[in-house]
Amino acid sequence: xxxxxxxxxxxxxxxxxxxxxxxxxxxxxxxxxxxxxxxxxxxxxxxxxxxxxxxxxxxxxxxxxxxxxxxxxxxxxxxxxxxxxxxxxxxxxxxxxxxxxxxxxxxxxxxxxxxxxxxxxxxxxxxxxxxxxxxxxxxxxxxxxxxxxxxxxxxxxxxxxxxxxxxxxxxxxxxxxxxxxxxxxxxxxxxxxxxxxxxxxxxxxxxxxxxxxxxxxxxxxxxxxxxxxxxxxxxxxxxxxxxxxxxxxxxxxxxxxxxxxxxxxxxxxxxxxxxxxxxxxxxxxxxxxxxxxxxxxxxxxxxxxxxxxxxxxxxxxxxxxxxxxxxxxxxxxxxxxxxxxxxxxxxxxxxxxxxxxxxxxxxxxxxxxxxxxxxxxxxxxxxxxxxxx
Numbered sequence: 001x002x003x004x005x006x007x008x009x010x011x012x013x014x015x016x017x018x019x020x021x022x023x024x025x026x027x028x029x030x031x032x033x034x035x036x037x038x039x040x041x042x043x044x045x046x047x048x049x050x051x052x053x054x055x056x057x058x059x060x061x062x063x064x065x066x067x068x069x070x071x072x073x074x075x076x077x078x079x080x081x082x083x084x085x086x087x088x089x090x091x092x093x094x095x096x097x098x099x100x101x102x103x104x105x106x107x108x109x110x111x112x113x114x115x116x117x118x119x120x121x122x123x124x125x126x127x128x129x130x131x132x133x134x135x136x137x138x139x140x141x142x143x144x145x146x147x148x149x150x151x152x153x154x155x156x157x158x159x160x161x162x163x164x165x166x167x168x169x170x171x172x173x174x175x176x177x178x179x180x181x182x183x184x185x186x187x188x189x190x191x192x193x194x195x196x197x198x199x200x201x202x203x204x205x206x207x208x209x210x211x212x213x214x215x216x217x218x219x220x221x222x223x224x225x226x227x228x229x230x231x232x233x234x235x236x237x238x239x240x241x242x243x244x245x246x247x248x249x250x251x252x253x254x255x256x257x258x259x260x261x262x263x264x265x266x267x268x269x270x271x272x273x274x275x276x277x278x279x280x281x282x283x284x285x286x287x288x289x290x291x292x293x294x295x296x297x298x299x300x301x302x303x304x305x306x307x308x309x310x311x312x313x314x315x316x317x318x319x320x321x322x323x324x325x326x327x328x329x330x331x332x333x334x335x336x337x338x339x340x341x342x343x344x345x346x347x348x349x350x351x352x353x354x355x356x357x358x359x360x361x362x363x364x365x366x367x368x369x370x371x372x373x374x375x376x377x378x379x380x381x382x383x384x385x386x387x388x389x
Contacts, residue, residue, distance in 0.1 A: 153263015
């Protein structure tokens, strides 16, 4: 793709369909994930206001009726959670004038969803836009090595060649994450929070243990849990919860932790180049992170909820990823190796004995080139996993 070229997003068709049925569409996601660009592309004739702008925010707060009635056509409101009282007025407008359309967007998941759910229940279609997927950037994915892909990440600015990873992610942390954290909670010591953030990166793919982190950071377990919520609300991390079907009593309850983008995680891990990453101890965990997030993106892009889990029992039998589709559980083992080993099948071959629900696809996703989509346990190269999810 050419520098600066618009990259078509897979979620586009889902959002356009929702806009036919809902007077309000709300798109949330991490900062710089492409929300504004997507909205401009899908709704080019809608008037757009960002409530990050202080003048706009003051106008919206002081005279919400006049603000919302500046146009009878569609209106885009970015970071609308900054003036949550607008939502009650929007409810009244769309109830009286169902032809009016509002597109809402924001980067604060909890604040926005709570406000929207209270005021616009039944009137709004909700969607999450994460960074680019491999399917959306297939040409780039084919061109890069795995280590380059993991190091660069998949934020739109990187994929469109508008920026480079070693400059982009340090700025991202300073410009967005530090500011968001200060706004969402009163963190007395930002150095402690940044230590927590880096320690989280070192636990990618691991079960989250608040007490352990509390001891390392020097704060209480409740503080760690609060900070984790902030990272989740800001779309910095994603939690993968354990499968808890009929075997709930045997299963651990704590979630696994993943970052929404491997490029950001590499920066927090002080990985400074793809060459360094190629022999870093976290490489396998980052590869697992990539695949888990790709599965999540594909579900979100179809307007579906996560329905993703991992499996681990008291005997330490573990399956990296389970996805539930139409009541069927599919299992996936994720290996960063380029060489296939029969050991990869050891646990997933017993999926039917672990899970007391209907099971479907069993697959191994790895970095090698040999593939077998027809086998009982399918073998897929990571570049082709859009066929699995």
